Amino acid sequence: MALDKSEIVRKLVPVFRTFGYEGATLSRISKATGLGRASLYHHFPHGKQEMAQAVLNYVNQWFDATVLEPLRSSYQPVKRLIAMSESLNQFYNCGQDSCLLSIFTLGECHDLFQAQVQQALNTWIDHLTQVLTEAGLTVDQAHQRAEDAVMQIQGALVLTRGLSCTEPFQRIVQQLPDQLLKSP
Numbered sequence: 001m002a003l004d005k006s007e008i009v010r011k012l013v014p015v016f017r018t019f020g021y022e023g024a025t026l027s028r029i030s031k032a033t034g035l036g037r038a039s040l041y042h043h044f045p046h047g048k049q050e051m052a053q054a055v056l057n058y059v060n061q062w063f064d065a066t067v068l069e070p071l072r073s074s075y076q077p078v079k080r081l082i083a084m085s086e087s088l089n090q091f092y093n094c095g096q097d098s099c100l101l102s103i104f105t106l107g108e109c110h111d112l113f114q115a116q117v118q119q120a121l122n123t124w125i126d127h128l129t130q131v132l133t134e135a136g137l138t139v140d141q142a143h144q145r146a147e148d149a150v151m152q153i154q155g156a157l158v159l160t161r162g163l164s165c166t167e168p169f170q171r172i173v174q175q176l177p178d179q180l181l182k183s184p
Contacts, residue, residue, distance in 0.1 A: 005043050008033050009054045016055050017098055021109035024048065049112060052104070056113060059100050060120050066091050071127040077135035081177035084128075088153065088173050095160040095169025102154060125150055128180070135181055145180050152176070 003011075011033045015024045026037060029051065033040065044050040070083030092099070101120055104113040125146045132142035156172040 003033065003035070005054075006058075008035065008043055009051075009058045012051055012055050013059065013100075016052060016103065017100055020103050020106060021048075021052055021112075022107050024052070052109065052113070053116075056100060056104060056116055060116070063091060063120070063124075068124065068127050071131050077131045078177055078181060080131050081180055085173045085176045088176075089170070092157060092169065095157060095166035095173075098161055099154060099157050102157070121150060132180060149176055149180055152179075 012024075012029065015028050015032045019025075019028060026040065026048070029040060029048070030036060035043075040051070041047065044054065067084055067087045070087055071080050073080055073083070075083070089095075091097075101117050104110075104117055125143065128146035128149060129139065129142045132145055133139055135142075137145065152172050153169075153176075156169040160166050160169040
């Protein structure tokens with residue numbers, strides 16, 4: 001049974017998430033997808049860069065639908081932040097999955113994907129800023145807290161991976177709504 005392109009991309013996600021851009025060799029990609037080199041180039045004529053771009057697009061769409069969508073809802077800010085935190089926990093597999101945005105800022109792929117990574121992070125920060133201003137913070141306070149929240153989440157993912165322990169990520173995700181809404 002032939003895989004369609006979306007199925008191939010889903011199989012590529014863990015390869016790039018685990019090995020990064022440089023480590024996602026055609027051998028590893030072929031093994032993960034079950035496709036030979038010719039089939040891979042049939043679906044992705046521009047090779048690994050196109051595969052990585054497809055993975056980044058897929059993950060950004062998934063992030064938008066699972067993490068950012070709750071922030072766009074009409075619920076009270078605290079409920080939206082709690083829903084975002086729960087979605088983050090699911091999205092990052094309780095902290096076990098590394099962040100592809102951070103992976104795509106390393107090494108030779110930095111220049112290839114910098115604009116898209118920057119856009120994704122700014123979109124997340126902007127959504128958080130909007131919710132926090134609706135909760136009564138000034139735009140400057142809200143923006144700083146939004147940046148700090150993204151920084152804490154990303155840092156917790158690094159710490160979790162380095163320590164092989166998901167507790168730092170779990171703690172940050174659980175505390176995040178209260179930290180974001182605390183009185184200035």
